[in-house]
Amino acid sequence: MSALISLENITKTYVTGESEFHALKGVDFQLQSGEMVAIMGSSGSGKSTLMNIMGFLDHCTTGRYCFSGRDVSRLKDDELAAIRNQKVGFVFQSFFLLPRLNALQNVMLPLFYRGEEESSAKLKALNILEKVGVRDFITHKPNQLSGGQQQRVAIARALVGNPEVIFADEPTGSLDSKTSHDVMQLLIDLNQQEQRTIVIITHDKEISFMCPRVVTMKDGCVA
Amino acid sequence: MREKGGDVNDSEDMFLKLTAHIKEALLNLSSSKLRSALALLGILVGTASVVAMVSGGQLATNEALKQFKTLGTDLLAVSINDVPNDDQTSHSEESLTLQQVMAVTQTEGQIRDVAPYTQLYNPIQYNGHTLNGAVLGVTENFAKIVHVNVVRGRFISSLDRYSPFCVVGHQLYEQMKAISFVDPLGKQIQVGSDFFTIVGVADAWPDNSFVYANIDSAILVPILASTALSKYAEINNFIVQLVPNANIDMITHHLQQAVQHYVPNKRLYVRSAKELITSMGKQSKILTVFLGLIGSISLIVGGIGVMNIMLVSVVERRREIGIRLAVGARRVDIRSLFLIEAVMLSLVGGISGVVVGIVIEYIIAFLWHWEFMWFFWPPVIGFSVSVAIGIFFGFYPAHQASQLDPIEALRSD
Ligand SMILES: Nc1ncnc2c1ncn2[C@@H]1O[C@H](COP(=O)(O)OP(=O)(O)O)[C@@H](O)[C@H]1O
Ligand SMILES: [Mg+2]
Numbered sequence: 338m339s340a341l342i343s344l345e346n347i348t349k350t351y352v353t354g355e356s357e358f359h360a361l362k363g364v365d366f367q368l369q370s371g372e373m374v375a376i377m378g379s380s381g382s383g384k385s386t387l388m389n390i391m392g393f394l395d396h397c398t399t400g401r402y403c404f405s406g407r408d409v410s411r412l413k414d415d416e417l418a419a420i421r422n423q424k425v426g427f428v429f430q431s432f433f434l435l436p437r438l439n440a441l442q443n444v445m446l447p448l449f450y451r452g453e454e455e456s457s458a459k460l461k462a463l464n465i466l467e468k469v470g471v472r473d474f475i476t477h478k479p480n481q482l483s484g485g486q487q488q489r490v491a492i493a494r495a496l497v498g499n500p501e502v503i504f505a506d507e508p509t510g511s512l513d514s515k516t517s518h519d520v521m522q523l524l525i526d527l528n529q530q531e532q533r534t535i536v537i538i539t540h541d542k543e544i545s546f547m548c549p550r551v552v553t554m555k556d557g558c559v560a
Numbered sequence: 561m562r563e564k565g566g567d568v569n570d571s572e573d574m575f576l577k578l579t580a581h582i583k584e585a586l587l588n589l590s591s592s593k594l595r596s597a598l599a600l601l602g603i604l605v606g607t608a609s610v611v612a613m614v615s616g617g618q619l620a621t622n623e624a625l626k627q628f629k630t631l632g633t634d635l636l637a638v639s640i641n642d643v644p645n646d647d648q649t650s651h652s653e654e655s656l657t658l659q660q661v662m663a664v665t666q667t668e669g670q671i672r673d674v675a676p677y678t679q680l681y682n683p684i685q686y687n688g689h690t691l692n693g694a695v696l697g698v699t700e701n702f703a704k705i706v707h708v709n710v711v712r713g714r715f716i717s718s719l720d721r722y723s724p725f726c727v728v729g730h731q732l733y734e735q736m737k738a739i740s741f742v743d744p745l746g747k748q749i750q751v752g753s754d755f756f757t758i759v760g761v762a763d764a765w766p767d768n769s770f771v772y773a774n775i776d777s778a779i780l781v782p783i784l785a786s787t788a789l790s791k792y793a794e795i796n797n798f799i800v801q802l803v804p805n806a807n808i809d810m811i812t813h814h815l816q817q818a819v820q821h822y823v824p825n826k827r828l829y830v831r832s833a834k835e836l837i838t839s840m841g842k843q844s845k846i847l848t849v850f851l852g853l854i855g856s857i858s859l860i861v862g863g864i865g866v867m868n869i870m871l872v873s874v875v876e877r878r879r880e881i882g883i884r885l886a887v888g889a890r891r892v893d894i895r896s897l898f899l900i901e902a903v904m905l906s907l908v909g910g911i912s913g914v915v916v917g918i919v920i921e922y923i924i925a926f927l928w929h930w931e932f933m934w935f936f937w938p939p940v941i942g943f944s945v946s947v948a949i950g951i952f953f954g955f956y957p958a959h960q961a962s963q964l965d966p967i968e969a970l971r972s973d
Contacts, residue, residue: 394886394966415890422888433883433970437591447887449580494887 339406341501341534342368342391347400349386349557360386361397362557370501373528373535375545378554384538385506387554391536392425392504393417405501422450426495428505432487434479440466440490441475447498465493469523485516492523502534503527509544521547577896585901592873599862599869600909606859607913607946612920613851614938619921621844623930625837627768630707633833634672636800636808637770640819640826655794656822658699658783664818665798670806675702676798678786679773684732685750687740693732694778695751697786697793705801706771708780713745713760720782727760731776749779754789756781769836770799808832856945862909863949870902870957881961882969895962902954903947910946914939 349361360383368374368391376384389395390402393409402410409420426447427433434443441462448458466472469489471482479487488508495503505524509517521544527533537548545551553560589596640656656664658676665674678697683690700718702708708715708727715727726749728736736744748755756779765775786793802811812830819828874881881894889897918939925932 389967392886394970415892418885418888418890418893421886427886429970433879433886435880435883437587446884449577450884450888450890450893452577455580498888 340367340403341370341372341405342366343401343403344391345401345403347387347390347397347402349383349390349395350398360557361390363400364557364559366391366552366559368502368534368536370534371528371532372550373525373533373548374537374550374552375548376536376538376552376554377540377542377545378560380540382554383557384554388504388506388536388538391502392427393421394427418450422447423498424501426498426500426503428488428491428495428503428508430507430510432479432484432491432511434487434490434494436479439476439478440471440482440493443479443490444493444497447494451498462493462497465497466490469493469496483516484512485520488512488516488520489523492520492527496527496533502536505535505537507538507540509539509541517541517544577893578900581896581900582904584897585904588873589901589904595869595872596905599866599905600912602862602865603859603906603909603946603950604862604913604916606855606862606949607910607942608917608920609858610852610855610942610945611914611917611938612924613855614848614941615917615921615935616924617844617847617851618935618938619925619928619930619933621840621847622933623928624840624844626931627766628833628837630766631768631770631833632801633837634802634804634806635705635770635833636802636811637831638798638800638815639772639829640796640823641829643825643827655796655826656819658787658795660822661795661798664815664822665800670803670811671800672803673701673705673801674798675699675705675801676783676795677702677771678783678793678795679797680751680786680790680793682752682790684779686736686744686747689739691732691735692777693729694773695786695789696773696775696778696780697783697789697795698780699783702780702799705799706768706775708765708775709763710760711763713758715760716780716782720785722784722788723782724754724756724785725759725782726756727762727780728758729762729774729776729778729780730764732779733761751779751781751789756785770831770833772797808834852941855942859942859945859949862946863906863953866902866905866950867953867957869905870898870954871960873901874898874957874961877961878964878969878972881964882966882972885964885966885969891962894964895958898958898961899951899954902958903950906946906950906954910943910950913946914943917942 344364344366347361347364348359351358351360364387376387378384386395390397397410400410401408404420404424412420435446438446441459444462444466445458448461463472463475466475469492471486471489471493474482474486482490508524509520512520524535524537525547528535539545661674661676665671676699680695682695684693684695698716700716703710703715710727713727716725728744733744744758745761747758749758762775762780767774783795815830816828819826884894922932924930
């Protein structure tokens with residue numbers, strides 16, 4: 338069985354003016370469908386950089402990236418947008434909900450960019466919101482929701498397009514420990530009950546203990 | 561079959577997305593109301609000025625052409641001028657007599673009527689005061705041809721011949737009343753050393769392009785009496801009323817020949833109503849284009865306002881753009897988002913600008929006592945130019961937004 342994600346010798350170099358910074362120095366990484374992986378590592382070790390490349394938000398400088406057996410290292414902007422829209426879902430530390438849209442509209446956004454009809458998009462979004470436990474707040478704007486609720490809405494948004502993998506970059510980083518635990522439990526349930534593939538970046542040892550597989554990064558390399 | 565189905569779906573998608581984009585754009589614009597209002601105001605003022613200026617120019621033209629509605633288009637204004645001569649001293653003494661004018665214009669059967677007149681600028685004295693005004697020597701039919709209405713008394717009659725009677729213009733009449741506090745009708749007025757009795761008062765007289773003097777500030781005396789008044793009272797002008805569809809070129813040629821016969825040193829200058837209308841039409845076109853351009857400049861300024869506000873908006877919403885890109889918006893989606901906002905601004909600004917422009921046109925018509933008219937093109941042009949401006953000036957910010965890098969956009973705050 339071929340891996341969902343396969344990275345071979347990925348490097349990422351940031352050039353700022355005269356100086357170059359090697360954020361990733363040859364990363365090899367495999368992710369199977371249905372896995373749940375925690376990426377650990379100190380701040381600045383390149384975790385987000387790696388995730389952004391895996392999530393098609395960024396290009397690697399050199400190396401080979403295969404997604405579902407297809408080489409996606411050199412795709413055009415619009416192809417990347419389509420993959421982001423259909424194959425991956427993102428959850429960010431600071432939620433990144435659109436402040437002017439309510440919870441429901443935020444969750445419908447990926448479907449809107451897919452060109453899905455409003456009524457069916459609404460139905461899907463409502464189902465997902467129900468599943469993540471914020472069905473009662475669908476007309477609330479993000480600033481009317483608690484951090485935990487916002488993150489649940491964000492998870493719903495990541496899930497609504499039925500992606501093949503969900504990337505969560507420190508999803509509990511802005512939450513208190515009780516809420517963190519609840520949100521983590523939600524992600525774990527998604528993995529265990531629906532076999533969702535999930536990659537979580539975290540600093541928290543306790544959270545990493547909840548994940549079946551832990552990858553540690555150090556100084557731009559997978560340790 | 562398959563491909564066709566796909567096409568239909570695609571265009572349906574497009575439509576769905578467009579309506580959703582429009583909804584979003586309105587939402588976004590309404591969430592920064594003051595700023596949107598200011599951008600809108602710029603477009604509004606620009607559109608309004610295009611509409612008001614072009615419509616106003618059109619009203620002015622209509623007003624200028626209106627005189628022909630009352631006077632008719634079958635008039636010729638004929639002037640007889642000295643041939644410009646190097647020899648300054650030789651002012652030709654000879655001029656047409658009244659009989660000669662009649663003789664010249666009696667022929668042909670194409671001429672219905674003729675009104676010769678003389679012009680003098682002798683001082684006019686009334687009740688010891690000097691008044692500024694012209695002395696016009698006219699015939700009986702002058703009133704009918706150039707539409708002088710007598711409100712009191714009577715007009716000059718052909719029986720008056722050399723009699724010292726006069727009709728005073730509206731404005732002079734008011735001045736006289738102010739001087740003497742008694743009704744000037746029947747009183748005497750002094751021109752040079754001669755006295756004239758006021759037998760009639762003319763109504764306010766709308767300017768026209770056929771008579772070179774302003775009748776409101778003139779006294780009208782019998783033409784023979786005027787020639788007796790001064791040797792400078794020459795019959796140098798006459799207004800000819802033609803039969804309908806007369807051959808103007810032929811008549812002009814005939815008049816030229818006939819006048820040449822009597823006064824070989826003079827030149828005839830003929831202006832027809834038709835000629836005046838065409839030249840006014842030409843001037844009006846230039847005026848319209850000119851006013852339209854001035855209006856367009858303010859519209860461009862409005863467009864720059866939209867661009868400025870959209871640029872600020874793009875910078876402020878980088879995070880939002882990043883989020884949208886992260887959930888799968890394509891560059892074209894981001895571009896449409898901002899472009900539609902700019903177009904919405906100019907659409908709303910354009911519509912309200914058209915309304916305001918028409919209101920201004922109405923006010924212009926009201927203040928100048930012009931007849932208000934609805935014009936089709938100024939609103940259409942004003943509106944479409946404003947939308948075009950919105951697209952043009954909205955494109956650059958929208959393009960900028962669409963070129964943002966997802967990661968950088970997400971990282972900004
Ligand atoms: N756009 C950029 N330009 C320059 N350096 C960057 C840029 N993005 C990240 N870096 C650097 O790359 C390193 C890795 O960053 P990141 O992947 O965000 O680390 P983390 O593991 O904390 O998520 C950091 O040292 C950071 O300063
Ligand atoms: Mg990070």
